[in-house]
Amino acid sequence: MTSLLVGATILNGNVLQHVDTGLRLPGIPESDDPRKRKMTVEHLLTMRAGYFCDDGNDAAPGNEDRMQEQKEQPDWWQYTLDVPMASEPGSNGVYCSSNPNLLGAVMSRATGTWLPEHFRDRLAIPPYFPKLPYEPHADA
């Protein structure tokens, strides 16, 4: 679903031109890590961002359960941005839920639109989705 929304964002607007676009997040300083600066939308879509993240490895800082259970950083987008790198972007595919989640930040901050609203405007219009399938959760 994230891929569909990214595609719809590229198709419908001028914010994202291509999946090779680097991560542009207004309000967030560019990372000092040159590997993070190479990261693209495609790397996140294909779970090859290079973060030290593995949902099958609880020791990985970017692990989904670790991210959701910690309380120090309620902004999980920022939490992911702060995860150290383990490999070069594009070099290694590892199942990591925070990769597609970070694409939510890319789309939301690039468009200046709340994600459910962006989803509704770009994708969830009839006849494809008669109602909004994304529901924001306070605890998830």
Place this chain on the structure above:
Amino acid sequence: MPTREAYFGAGMYIEPRDFMKIGQVVLEGGARLRTARRQPRVDRDRAVDVAARAHGQQRLRLPLVARELSIPRAHGESGLSPAAMEARS
């Protein structure tokens, strides 16, 4: 998320009929049905075949560029391998 933003990592609620709609998108090569009112100009420029339908919607077909990608395949719970699932349990 705690910040009230939607979480894109998991937790989407979707009905079987919506899966069918996603399948339709795939079968149409990534194009999707949209109302003419929302059709932006850039799409008209890129479209190679736009056929109006009686109920006011349009079929939009876009040229696709074949690309080879090496991507991880998700299987099992949260994409975990059977070995990883067994280790967890």
